[in-house]
Amino acid sequence: MDNEAIIIRIKTPLGDMDSSVDSPSLLNFNDLMVAIRDVMPEATVTAFEYEDEVGDRITVRSDEELKAMLSYYLNTVNEQRMNGLLPDPLQIFPRAGKTPGIRNIHGLKVNTRSNPASDCTHAASDSIANNSLKKSSAELKKILTNGQQINAQDIHYQELLGHGNGGTVYKAYHVLGKRVLAVKVIPLDITVELQKQIMSELEILYKCDSPYIITFFSAFFVENRISICTEFMDGGSLDVYKKIPEHVLGRIAVAVVKGLTYLWSLKILHRDVKPSNMLVNTRGQVKLCDFGVSTQLVNSIAKTYVGTNAYMAPERISGEQYGIHADVWSVGISFMELALGMFPYPQIQKNQGSLIPLQLLQCIVDEDPPVLPIGEFTEMFVHFITLCMQRNPKRDLHPTT
Structure with a gap:
């Protein structure tokens, strides 16, 4: 398991950058920091964080702390695969320090407390949006395919096939259909309305009938990830x-x-x-x-x-x-x-x-x-x-x- 490729997702203000690591056991703190600085060249990054099982942020500043993070993540991935679930990428959050030359040399202080009314408004709107997203995502979880329903829980992920800026591709097995699939998973930070529009536009794939075009079986959203299920090509x-x-x-x-x-x-x-x-x-x-x-x-x-x-x-x-x-x-x-x-x-x-x-x-x-x-x-x-x-x-x- 230690030598199996993993995906590390670097979370930045400008978007996510995914990187494939072929041998996690050989990864060290400095290598990962170089990758982070390549993604955030304007920031002074000195460390990064990851989230544990309860959502707490854990800071990584050394090789030992990096090994602890990888051990936790690989154990999580192993449990997910035993349950036939799609392994999540390892998400890390760079910690940017102050840029040299822009330090507060005069000891000035600023009141950073936000307006309580503003906080309530944002909290309420976020709650409504999250509830709406969960409800709509559940509705979008299924799509009819050749007269059958393909559900996310009926797909068992077997192997990571490839990864790029367009998403991650897995070899998977559809239990009810008894067929091997290729499943491309793309995380997208979009609204439910856009999710519905994408699903509508993808319907034309059912009509594609050519020996030179990959066969399309299904697509579904689970939260903010779209999974596109197609024919598996073993070459x-x-x-x-x-x-x-x-x-x-x-x-x-x-x-x-x-x-x-x-x-x-x-x-x-x-x-x-x-x-x-x-x-x-x-x-x-x-x-x-x-x-x-x-x-x-x-x-x-x-x-x-x-x-x-x-x-x-x-x-x-x-x-x-x-x-x-x-x-x-x-x-x-x-x-x-x-x-x-x-x-x-x-x-x-x-x-x-x-x-x-x-x-x-x-x-x-x-x-x-x-x-x-x-x-x-x-x-x-x-x-x-x-x-x-x-x-x-x-x-x-x-x-x-």
Whole structure:
């Protein structure tokens, strides 16, 4: 259990930042503080806190206190999994001290007591909001799927498959349906009204019927987390395979383009084409997942999580109007990465992915599109990538290419 990957969620005023830790037993206090300071560069962070079983905040300032926190958390996760429950991320709360140079050198004092009437108003409104959320969340807990009800309590989570700024994906088992699922869990700080709108927008997924699109089974909210249940692909996503031979990529490209063409026929843009959203299984099938059928879900994720999609087309980064052509660009940069075994922009490789988002964005917007090395790939494959990654957004895809 100590060597099993865990998710640490750093809670900041600007939003949550999730980080996957492959070997918790090797984690030390300084490493975690470096990660926190990367997320909060303007703050002077000297420690962090976590919540115990009764909700009390415990401060961590050393390796010993870090080990105690991890031991408590891993025991909690073990109990949750024994009960078939979804393990919660380990939430930590950075403690920011005063910024040097802005200290109170004159000993001034300020009355920080708030207006009692104001406190009552806020408390009352918060109570009403919380009660409303609990009631509505209970109503949203179920959704009919193929004539059956899928309930949160009927899903047993088995394995962490992956994690990113878009949420966490688990391999799970649906007891009543007797099937293995992939369940993507996305924490969202949104209103109940937006939850209902997202659920309404997701209904179109029931109508998707393509061998190149992942099968959708169900979605439900529990409190502030949406769980999206889909077909489980035992081969995983293409981002874990690094460099893939061109003759294999050709067949994958055909499946991806056919899947996108199907979505476009339904007036759906994918919006997030990248290797991690291209799934394979041991039957040789290739399917797309995580497409932007719900505008509200896409927008809510963007507001909740900090980060930039490196596969975005230049026109999206620049804030211009975009359409199918933006998906086409993402296809090009994705397949170039899969062919090379590395991200096509050398700045990203050079800095081990440590470029700040602004630099990365400017790189994609300002520079000429990257090109494949001469002589390493067929003329047809080079032509395909070139068509996808034209600066002028008049790109086109041909499934037979």
